[in-house]
């Protein structure tokens with residue numbers, strides 16, 4: 001497994017700014033190969049702030065927004081027009097960009113004609129074995145990533161896309177990629193801010209078990225990047241941060 005790179009920024013805003021800049025730069029690099037980047041997006045405040053920044057600055061960048069595949073790491077199983085939908089938040093932030101919607105793959109919403117199991121199955125079929133270039137992840141204060149929660153059936157489930165019931169964080173019904181898919185991505189990028197994440201960040205970066213701390217089990221094949229603010233990094237061992245590498 002490649003060592004995690006740990007980068008600490010001065011504030012949550014700086015993490016969002018860095019995430020947006022890094023994403024745009026990496027998208028451009030992949031397009032120049034030339035290839036269509038396939039990216040799994042996350043929900044969460046910082047990622048959404050980064051998407052807003054991309055929505056504002058992206059048009060003047062050299063990124064070809066019509067040649068990007070967008071997927072989601074997890075989704076709340078609520079109606080498509082519910083503001084809680086990760087996809088709705090991201091796509092509203094990115095609405096200024098000329099995305100090719102045939103390459104945009106939100107997870108099914110409730111009311112789309114599928115029950116929760118059917119929604120997970122349909123997304124698994126749609127995703128197939130798409131080679132994800134980057135999987136973005138937030139992390140909850142409990143160490144959850146996507147909708148894989150500690151000591152919860154979601155963290156034990158087999159499969160590539162799973163239905164999640166009785167989520168400890170509302171809403172209770174969700175769909176989620178599993179670690180099998182997340183860890184097949186070339187790169188996994190975490191964006192984690194706030195003092196309430198400090199303990200989980202320490203555990204995740206110190207070899208905790210993935211059933212107890214799902215974030216500990218997420219890593220990219222080629223790169224695992226942690227973008228944190230000072231508050232979230234406060235409990236990390238100093239050697240980890242100063243060397244910048246685990």
Ligand SMILES: O=C(O)[C@H](O)[C@@H](O)[C@H](O)[C@H](O)COP(=O)(O)O
Pocket residue numbers: 042043044045046047074075076086137138139140141144145146147169191192193
């Ligand atoms: O589906 C969800 O409930 C969220 O997407 C959640 O998984 C989020 O990514 C983390 O809780 C981090 O969120 P913040 O970055 O806003 O703290």
